[in-house]
Amino acid sequence: MMNNGRRHRVRVTLTALTGVLALALAGCGTETTPPAPTPSAVPTTAPSVGSGTGGGAVSIAIPGSLAADFGALQQGTRGSIGLAITPVGGAQLVSFGTWTTGPAWSTIKVPLAVAAVRNNAAYASSASAAITASDNAAADTLWSSLGNATTAAAAVEEVLREGGDVGTTVPTTRTRADASVFGQAQWSLADQARFAAQLPCLPRSERVVGLMSQIIPSHRWGLGAIGSAEFKGGWGPDESGKYLVRQFGLIDSPTGRIAIAFAAQPDSGSFTDGMAMLDKMTTLISGHLSELTGGHCP
Template sequence: MISFQPLPRRAIALAAAASIAVLTGCSTLSGPGAPTATTSSTAEDTVISDDLAVLEEENLEAAIAHLVEDVEKEFGATVSLAIVDGKQDFLAGADGSEPAWSTIKVPIAIAALRDGASEELVDAAIKESDNDAALALWNQVEWTEGSAQHSIEDLLNSFDSEVETDEAFGMSTWKVKDQARFASHLGCIPEAEYVYDAMSDIVDWQKWGLSGLDGVHSKGGWGLDEDDGEYTSRQIGVMPVDGGEIGIAVSASWQTWDDDNSYLEDSGYDAVEDISAAALDEIASRLEILIEKALETGELDPVNDCSETSRLAPVATESSADSTEEPAQESGN
């Protein structure tokens, strides 16, 4: 069984969730920070038992739908969840069409390495979620292939994963279903090996949710959409299991505007950050057990045949002289 680092106590999580009702905002003068990884107890046995009961009485999709509904009620969030194995997609909640934030750095890093980018930049962009490093990787693809947006879209499309890229790449739309599809094949892509390994070495202060699961390769992203006041924390992950790998993607979001469509104080933004880490921790701990049980019953069939994995198109050999303008940078991560 994949072991999980201790999670926040549910009592603390509930208190934080209650505070969101009145303190769900941030200052427009400060960019979004990161949720803080915390330690405490795992999800309560009674909650796990309820999840497993739904799985046994119905199926995995019903069980993750139960999980999502439970977490949404407890944490006041809108949750999107996808699991992809070698046969099908399992979806629950919303579609996760909020900004991709730093999860989009995974395909950016893969494309950039193919175009000669340095591994040091990949380490910074993936392990530490450094935005400047990610911008340098994006520019590497832009200068080499003429359009970073088209290159990233082509890369993902070749693995049946749709994306709508944006010049401010963190604002790209990459739904959880499409993220999990790509993640399920990540270990089969030779060009992705370095990125795949980096996703298992995330800095300690970002180890919440999927990143807190031992053995899971993951990348998180978080940020505030200033157009609608929605704060989102999301993750893309690959779970190695006996016989192959499972792709996972999760997103949780909160509204941070008050009734007058204005932001509240920094203390409210801190509350959103804390509750997002607690919510993703809760999802990950419960999801791990459901996946293990579904593997035992045969409902999940891991991706294990890399011969059926799509291969990336050849790397472009000419640079575009007209592609030197840097994309706009978003304030999230």
């Protein structure tokens, strides 16, 4: 992904990030009202690209490219950030950053809502509250509607598998008293982006995808700053009280829709620092949309 300069223009897209001159280039359980803002910010690692589980390493970042600008953002950030991008309906994945996986928190409410509404349309109002306002009680209702914990976890995993996420598992027992069972699923950014890329293409997913465009104003940070975004956030503290803040969703590019998953874990542990880091990544992505290859459902 490159800048618009003529002499050094090397266009890197999601469908062709490697190969130029043979270069081997590279929620929530408990979402309480978070603390008050303070800015934050991470070391630089090379981006990676892959389809499925494979991928080549990127060791060169052209000045002005998304890779270079993301590296600069990391260097000015105290904490860990990560980003994964793939075109809707596609398989090619590009990822950046030092943060790669952790608890899903409330982002898991998306496949949960799809599973529950498919199972029984009468739970549409609970799905609406769980997605648009990240209501935990509503999400618990959706989970219970699917049966016992084993049955419910299997139903959510089935939706994940349909969406191309072949690795994520949903717990069946509570691992923390202050968090939901499902919110503690370990969901990597790569798997989440793959799922997001197929989500709008899945049968009977349109109701939930539509709700992702109706997120309440107080949760419209990060991807929420992009008017056309369909997204869901998730956040929560680890056992030492330090927050992880993450989002995933769909945004428009000049060539189609793009699936995005990103996360921040500030050294300060502050929710608002994490939120500010997602805002910065959104601004960065918005400035490079013309370089990204979008896609559509088949």
